[in-house]
Amino acid sequence: MRILIANDDGYLAPGLAALVKACEGLGDIDVVAPEQNASGTSNALTLTRPLSVFEVKADHGCRVRVVTGTPSDCVHVALTGLLPQKPDLVLSGINNGANMGDDTLYSGTVAAAMEGYLFGIPAIAFSQVVKGWSQIDAAAAAARRVVDHVLASRRAGPWLLNVNIPNRADATELPWEITRLGRRHASAPVIQQTNPRGEPIYWIGPAGDAREAGEGTDFHATTNGRISITPLQVDLTDHARCGDWRSALGMAAQ
Numbered sequence: 001m002r003i004l005i006a007n008d009d010g011y012l013a014p015g016l017a018a019l020v021k022a023c024e025g026l027g028d029i030d031v032v033a034p035e036q037n038a039s040g041t042s043n044a045l046t047l048t049r050p051l052s053v054f055e056v057k058a059d060h061g062c063r064v065r066v067v068t069g070t071p072s073d074c075v076h077v078a079l080t081g082l083l084p085q086k087p088d089l090v091l092s093g094i095n096n097g098a099n100m101g102d103d104t105l106y107s108g109t110v111a112a113a114m115e116g117y118l119f120g121i122p123a124i125a126f127s128q129v130v131k132g133w134s135q136i137d138a139a140a141a142a143a144r145r146v147v148d149h150v151l152a153s154r155r156a157g158p159w160l161l162n163v164n165i166p167n168r169a170d171a172t173e174l175p176w177e178i179t180r181l182g183r184r185h186a187s188a189p190v191i192q193q194t195n196p197r198g199e200p201i202y203w204i205g206p207a208g209d210a211r212e213a214g215e216g217t218d219f220h221a222t223t224n225g226r227i228s229i230t231p232l233q234v235d236l237t238d239h240a241r242c243g244d245w246r247s248a249l250g251m252a253a254q
């Protein structure tokens with residue numbers, strides 16, 4: 001069993017170290033992570049400059065390959081030349097903060113897992129619901145439990161799971177729920193400031209609160225003390241509206 005582990009918070013993030021440590025004994029682990037915090041970079045690939053890869057020996061004793069790029073760059077480079085063999089599983093995280101609802105479109109954590117999925121490899125993205133790394137070792141133990149059960153289920157791949165874990169000391173005891181993505185309200189307005197040259201600058205505002213957080217959603221599961229497991233797909237086609245658009249544009253039905 002070969003496992004590739006990546007993240008989006010950067011190679012020094014405690015969530016990465018905890019996940020690597022928790023996966024000890026599962027197989028041959030390769031860790032490929034971004035040099036800098038690349039949260040919110042979604043599926044971006046770096047196309048305008050070359051990428052460097054350097055190796056560091058992390059505190060957990062595992063060799064980490066550090067890539068001067070995005071989370072998707074890390075997995076892409078790993079799968080297309082850096083690793084001698086294709087992994088059987090790609091893991092991403094554990095992220096510093098939730099990746100629920102609309103977050104999944106912006107998340108580098110989900111994107112790193114998705115890059116594996118797009119290459120035909122089963123993949124799981126892990127996030128802790130609250131930022132700050134509290135109870136990260138418990139979250140990592142819970143993540144390992146999910147990995148063990150998912151592997152034991154022997155589902156034919158590729159598949160992509162998005163897992164959000166409440167920050168609790170008893171995370172390994174929490175029930176699991178298969179969920180759908182909720183929705184967030186629009187994010188807060190940009191924060192405008194003035195730079196030293198008197199020109200306006202803008203900070204992207206924080207993400208909105210949950211709007212669609214009813215039963216069955218990832219938001220609902222985690223606020224009710226459950227680990228949320230959402231199976232994701234990549235097809236963004238609005239299949240239900242294809243017919244409407246055909247008639248709206250005067251095209252023959254198919």
Ligand code: MN
Pocket residue numbers: 008009038039040095096108109
């Ligand atoms: Mn992050």
